[in-house]
Amino acid sequence: MTRYPPIPPEDMSWEQKRVVRAVSERRKPSVSSKGGVSGPFVPLVYVPGILDRLQYLGEYCRFNTSFSAKLRELAIIITARHVAAQLEFHVHAMEAREFGLSQEVIDAIAEQREPQTMADDEALVYRFCTSLYAQGTVSDELFKEFEAAFGKAAAIDLVVTCGYYATLGMVLNVSQAEPPDFLKGFVSAFPVPND
Incomplete structure (x- = not known):
């Protein structure tokens, strides 16, 4: 209840x-x-x-972020899994499928394992988000790779999107x-x- x-x-x-x-x-x-x-x-x-x-x-x-809907939803389900927000994960897995994220990737994230069949842009967002949650930051090398692919502003877009959905996930849980x-x-x- x-x-x-x-x-x-x-x-x-x-x-x-x-x-x-x-x-x-x-x-x-x-x-x-x-x-x-x-x-x-x-x-x-x-x-x-x-x-x-x-x-x-x-x-x-x-x-309004600089990311495609698929990459945004990927970041959201990584976040939802990190904060153990079951409902948030379920809802955004629906969105992720709608925007073309594979079920294999969704299942791997739910099982807390690295997906094996990601596109390059998906793998980069995955590595950025999982590093952010594991270490609270990303390495210089990962940041440079991310910046080259998406731009400097996109890193802030991604960090803030993760923070926003972490907040909602914790609100759902509590x-x-x-x-x-x-x-x-x-x-x-x-x-x-x-x-």
Whole structure:
């Protein structure tokens, strides 16, 4: 059971109502979401100032980074696996498949093993993200390789996207958020707690 049940509109503060309305208008539907306030955004209604600001960052991370949708979703599922966010992993694995990431890559990430059949750009994003999570940084050599392939700004795009989705994944975990109705009964790709 969720630790943060949805707040009925009549019990919301003026700021909560304002932010919920604004987020509902801005959050776009996708393969894995009906848009609006659902998933990790439900518990964030309890702190509308954070929800308001995070939603703007999320819009940037989802729609405006220098990465293709496939590479963005790859980074997100690596992040979701790192923070053991089962629902986030499930949702973004759906997106990743839609944008052309292979099931073999998705399964390998769920099993915490390096995928064997990645395209060069996928392998570079994979190495960058896994290094970031293992060491908290990337080596000079990896940074130079990444910069040559994607550009200097893309490294910041990737780091911030990982941070944003790590935040949402941890919110999902701590809040024990309920999946939206159309995802109820989903089967997790990995066990929790993380090993």
